[in-house]
Amino acid sequence: MVKIKVTFPDGAIKEFDKGITTEAIAKTISTSLAKKAVAGNFNDQLIDYQQGLVEDGTLKIITKDSPEGLQVLWQTGAILLASALSELYPKMHFGEGKTTEHGFYFDTDNVDGQVAETEFEKISQKMKEFVKANMTIEYKVLSEQEALKAIDGDPYRMELVKKIAAENNGQVAVHVLGNFVDVSSGAKLAATKGVKIFQLLSVAGAYWKGVSSNPMLQRVYGTSFFKQKDLEAELKRRQEARERDHRVIGNDLDLFFVDPKVGAGLPYWMPKGATIRRTIERYIIDKEVSRGYEHVYTPILANLDLYKQSGHWDHYREDMFPPMDMGDGEMLELRPMNCPSHIQIYNRHIRSYRDLPLRIAELGMMHRYEKSGALTGLSRVREMTLNDGHTFVTPDQIEEEFKQTLQLMVSVYSDFDITDYRFRLSYRDPKNTHKYFDDDEMWEKSQKMLKAAMDDLGLDYYEAEGEAAFYGPKLDVQTKTALGGEETLSTIQLDFLLPEKFDLHYIGADGEEHRPVMIHRGIVSTMERFTAYLTEMYKGAFPTWLAPQQVTVIPVKNDLHLGYCEQLRDRLVANGVRVNIDERNEKMGYKVRQAQVNKIPYILVVGDKEVAEKGVSVRRYGQDNSKEVKIEDFVNEILADISSYSREVK
RNA sequence: GCCACUUUAGCUCAGCAGGUAGAGCACCACCAUGGUAAGGUGGGGGUCACCGGUUCAAAUCCGGUAAGUGGCUCCA
Numbered sequence: 001m002v003k004i005k006v007t008f009p010d011g012a013i014k015e016f017d018k019g020i021t022t023e024a025i026a027k028t029i030s031t032s033l034a035k036k037a038v039a040g041n042f043n044d045q046l047i048d049y050q051q052g053l054v055e056d057g058t059l060k061i062i063t064k065d066s067p068e069g070l071q072v073l074w075q076t077g078a079i080l081l082a083s084a085l086s087e088l089y090p091k092m093h094f095g096e097g098k099t100t101e102h103g104f105y106f107d108t109d110n111v112d113g114q115v116a117e118t119e120f121e122k123i124s125q126k127m128k129e130f131v132k133a134n135m136t137i138e139y140k141v142l143s144e145q146e147a148l149k150a151i152d153g154d155p156y157r158m159e160l161v162k163k164i165a166a167e168n169n170g171q172v173a174v175h176v177l178g179n180f181v182d183v184s185s186g187a188k189l190a191a192t193k194g195v196k197i198f199q200l201l202s203v204a205g206a207y208w209k210g211v212s213s214n215p216m217l218q219r220v221y222g223t224s225f226f227k228q229k230d231l232e233a234e235l236k237r238r239q240e241a242r243e244r245d246h247r248v249i250g251n252d253l254d255l256f257f258v259d260p261k262v263g264a265g266l267p268y269w270m271p272k273g274a275t276i277r278r279t280i281e282r283y284i285i286d287k288e289v290s291r292g293y294e295h296v297y298t299p300i301l302a303n304l305d306l307y308k309q310s311g312h313w314d315h316y317r318e319d320m321f322p323p324m325d326m327g328d329g330e331m332l333e334l335r336p337m338n339c340p341s342h343i344q345i346y347n348r349h350i351r352s353y354r355d356l357p358l359r360i361a362e363l364g365m366m367h368r369y370e371k372s373g374a375l376t377g378l379s380r381v382r383e384m385t386l387n388d389g390h391t392f393v394t395p396d397q398i399e400e401e402f403k404q405t406l407q408l409m410v411s412v413y414s415d416f417d418i419t420d421y422r423f424r425l426s427y428r429d430p431k432n433t434h435k436y437f438d439d440d441e442m443w444e445k446s447q448k449m450l451k452a453a454m455d456d457l458g459l460d461y462y463e464a465e466g467e468a469a470f471y472g473p474k475l476d477v478q479t480k481t482a483l484g485g486e487e488t489l490s491t492i493q494l495d496f497l498l499p500e501k502f503d504l505h506y507i508g509a510d511g512e513e514h515r516p517v518m519i520h521r522g523i524v525s526t527m528e529r530f531t532a533y534l535t536e537m538y539k540g541a542f543p544t545w546l547a548p549q550q551v552t553v554i555p556v557k558n559d560l561h562l563g564y565c566e567q568l569r570d571r572l573v574a575n576g577v578r579v580n581i582d583e584r585n586e587k588m589g590y591k592v593r594q595a596q597v598n599k600i601p602y603i604l605v606v607g608d609k610e611v612a613e614k615g616v617s618v619r620r621y622g623q624d625n626s627k628e629v630k631i632e633d634f635v636n637e638i639l640a641d642i643s644s645y646s647r648e649v650k
Numbered sequence: 651g652c653c654a655c656u657u658u659a660g661c662u663c664a665g666c667a668g669g670u671a672g673a674g675c676a677c678c679a680c681c682a683u684g685g686u687a688a689g690g691u692g693g694g695g696g697u698c699a700c701c702g703g704u705u706c707a708a709a710u711c712c713g714g715u716a717a718g719u720g721g722c723u724c725c726a
Contacts, residue, residue, distance in 0.1 A: 247719095608684080619686065
């Protein structure tokens with residue numbers, strides 16, 4: 001018998017007969033391990049529990065309680081779903097089934113009408129039947145011919161089989177459950193019994209292979225766990241994510257709305273949302289001015305020629321509103337970006353090397369024609385105001401300015417207590433270069449420069465091809481929305497192109513003309529997206545400095561205490577605090593509840609005792625106790641709170 | 651833009667084997683009301699998204715348009 005050598009995570013090496021399964025090996029280690037185990041990780045690849053090992057390698061036994069164990073369960077959930085579907089809808093075709101961050105999906109295409117959520121009951125029932133019957137899931141390696149026969153004319157799986165066969169000497173590994181043959185890879189449990197606890201979640205369209213020119217399949221999402229309480233926790237997590245959604249909170253707290261009569265993606269800011277936005281705007285302008293930025297205002301409309309010169313008309317037209325034909329030959333365009341506007345400011349004067357870095361900033365309103373399906377609340381809109389800035393530097397100032405910009409960003413993030421983000425270096429797509437400005441040398445140079453600066457700063461990042469702006473590579477700061485989507489919040493971009501296009505120059509120490517480099521940057525993103533992000537991060541309970549209403553004053557009895565409340569209010573207003581008296585004819589318990597529901601940071605209750613002692617009874621949002629303090633002390637407390645921004649960890 | 655679903659009072663939603671609308675909250679009025687999460691009674695409010703079709707009759711069935719939701723594609 002031929003032997004193979006298997007290395008274990010602890011470094012031990014043992015010999016086994018060739019063809020031995022992970023299951024058999026687990027049993028040699030301990031019966032309790034064999035009980036918990038569901039699969040193996042052999043040479044960094046998940047394999048079935050009963051798949052034979054035919055070569056030397058390292059093996060990790062995968063147990064139920066590991067993340068990889070869940071992957072195996074979800075793979076099994078996917079094939080169970082597909083198998084149940086193929087029995088219910090015999091004409092259905094199948095794409096790939098995969099795992100996601102929180103479960104699994106399978107892509108389907110039904111000629112008699114796509115599956116809808118209304119059929120989940122029926123589908124779940126069929127899946128439960130399969131679980132109850134504890135059907136075996138067989139791992140097989142077939143020839144291309146056998147595999148094609150097994151999938152019986154399904155065009156999508158046929159494509160997969162041909163591709164896999166071409167890559168594996170004509171061999172195709174498949175899993176078979178009932179009548180269904182799954183050609184998508186991934187280790188699975190040996191039988192359906194393990195997928196006892198599952199839930200179908202939603203359906204959504206998805207292009208075959210993620211290519212928009214391909215047909216659209218129906219993707220059915222589900223999730224599964226080994227324990228009921230884990231499923232319940234996951235469903236609760238999903239529910240809480242929905243409650244955190246800025247669209248829900250924005251509606252409940254009356255922050256903003258979008259009116260179909262006015263147009264999709266054109267948000268209205270209600271007084272409370274506008275207060276939050278104004279606070280952010282004042283904050284960031286002050287911060288930038290203190291860092292040497294010069295804030296300007298420029299028109300949101302410009303002659304189309306400006307965007308022809310900048311290259312936007314060539315490379316960004318899809319995202320632009322169509323130009324307005326003024327009838328006399330003039331074409332006006334709603335600007336999609338502010339860079340050309342700031343270039344005009346640079347060009348207004350002859351610039352000396354002594355002027356650089358020149359930092360131009362603006363809360364610049366822009367319009368982009370986003371596709372209807374992309375619009376989402378405040379985070380994806382067609383009219384937006386970007387915290388935009390462009391620094392014009394000499395080539396040898398690039399690195400220093402990049403680092404300073406990054407420092408500014410980190411400082412702002414700290415003020416807002418934003419901690420959950422990743423840096424992404426966004427390069428052009430080398431296979432699709434026509435989307436970008438055509439200058440290989442420029443791209444090579446600037447991409448290398450960005451990477452070197454990040455390495456020099458010792459910051460963690462990941463690299464992504466195809467994410468660059470058309471004019472240059474970017475450092476993006478990626479964050480997550482409540483519902484799990486990834487979004488760019490901040491961005492710093494190097495640009496050698498626009499200075500060329502607009503023939504920018506500065507006079508150097510040598511008295512000659514030189515070409516400056518531009519750094520585009522957005523720190524707090526657009527007001528729309530940033531407000532959406534903060535709303536979700538704070539769950540609508542904005543820290544005091546941002547809260548639309550910071551204090552509510554509740555008199556115990558209007559007739560006796562209203563006068564004192566007014567004095568108190570005036571004192572706070574004089575200190576710039578946003579405060580209201582709740583003098584409605586209601587019980588105070590009712591008013592306290594209203595204040596809590598509206599997530600107002602401070603509730604001040606005032607009765608005889610407070611009047612007598614020139615004090616207030618203070619209750620913080622989310623707490624169920626209150627404390628008595630002098631007015632003086634409360635004013636100091638809230639002012640300290642406001643000036644600390646969001647930094648205090650609650 | 652694409653696939654599926656959804657659209658009923660300011661908000662959240664019920665009603666629907668076709669017979670011209672209901673609840674809770676909010677709002678208004680009156681009564682009650684002194685201590686930290688909802689006092690009572692009454693009232694106003696809807697061309698059932700919009701356009702068309704089927705029918706004696708459409709919120710309900712069918713088609714179209716718009717907007718929204720879940721995703722995909724694309725991006726701050």
